[in-house]
Amino acid sequence: MDFLALLTDPAAWAALLTLITLEVVLGIDNLVFIAILSNKLPPELQQKARRIGLALALIMRIALLMLIGWLVTLQAPLIDLGLSGTPGPHGEPTFETAFSGRDLILIAGGLFLLWKATKEIHHTLDGGEESGELLDPHKGPGGAAAMSFAAAIAQIIALDIVFSVDSILTAVGMTDEIPIMIAAVVITVGIMLVAADPLARFIEHNPSLVMLALAFLVMIGLVLIADGFGVHIPKGYVYAAMGFSALVETLNIMGRNRRKRRAQPSRG
Numbered sequence: 001m002d003f004l005a006l007l008t009d010p011a012a013w014a015a016l017l018t019l020i021t022l023e024v025v026l027g028i029d030n031l032v033f034i035a036i037l038s039n040k041l042p043p044e045l046q047q048k049a050r051r052i053g054l055a056l057a058l059i060m061r062i063a064l065l066m067l068i069g070w071l072v073t074l075q076a077p078l079i080d081l082g083l084s085g086t087p088g089p090h091g092e093p094t095f096e097t098a099f100s101g102r103d104l105i106l107i108a109g110g111l112f113l114l115w116k117a118t119k120e121i122h123h124t125l126d127g128g129e130e131s132g133e134l135l136d137p138h139k140g141p142g143g144a145a146a147m148s149f150a151a152a153i154a155q156i157i158a159l160d161i162v163f164s165v166d167s168i169l170t171a172v173g174m175t176d177e178i179p180i181m182i183a184a185v186v187i188t189v190g191i192m193l194v195a196a197d198p199l200a201r202f203i204e205h206n207p208s209l210v211m212l213a214l215a216f217l218v219m220i221g222l223v224l225i226a227d228g229f230g231v232h233i234p235k236g237y238v239y240a241a242m243g244f245s246a247l248v249e250t251l252n253i254m255g256r257n258r259r260k261r262r263a264q265p266s267r268g
Contacts, residue, residue, distance in 0.1 A: 109162025
């Protein structure tokens with residue numbers, strides 16, 4: 001189908017809107033990870049890290065779309081352990097023992113996400129005594145800052161690859177038109193660029209949300225690993241649970257702020 005025909009095809013517009021919605025939902029994981037990671041950097045580098053991370057996500061997703069034929073081959077089994085999972089209610093195995101390239105990428109990404117989120121939770125509970133590979137923003141610039149920025153970008157790239165593969169393979173199942181997929185990816189990353197700074201500031205100004213966001217990343221890591229083993233957990237359940245938790249925490253924040261304002265002596 002040529003470009004002009006796509007512009008006048010209602011089905012193409014419906015597919016585009018559906019893909020944008022899907023990509024935004026799938027991009028929440030990536031955005032939260034980038035926000036938490038960038039907030040560990042010195043203030044002058046935070047926005048730069050977020051923009052570079054999202055720009056790299058856009059480049060990788062478009063590159064994967066250009067290699068769509070190769071990407072589809074990632075779903076073919078690469079390793080077969082020859083084991084059968086415990087039979088389910090209809091006799092089907094409850095987990096897979098033949099792993100494709102996509103499965104291995106999801107498992108590796110899930111393990112990385114579990115490791116990183118757990119490490120950050122430990123760091124938060126310890127009160128920030130260990131800076132790890134990321135620089136304490138109060139320790140000043142120099143070589144350490146450059147290494148810290150490089151480490152942050154490297155970790156963002158690692159997760160971008162995982163989320164990009166999952167996102168593009170999901171998009172492939174919804175439409176065959178590459179221009180529609182590219183348009184959806186560009187619009188989605190544009191939305192994420194607009195939302196990245198406000199989200200990062202909101203998380204930074206409300207420390208209780210950091211733990212909630214890290215718990216969210218732990219859950220996403222477990223979902224990725226389960227998906228790699230053939231156990232498909234509907235992500236709608238995950239996002240609904242996290243959305244409800246975020247709503248409850250937002251109400252708590254509003255209540256705390258209101259109590260603080262009431263406790264302040266009135267001026268006059």
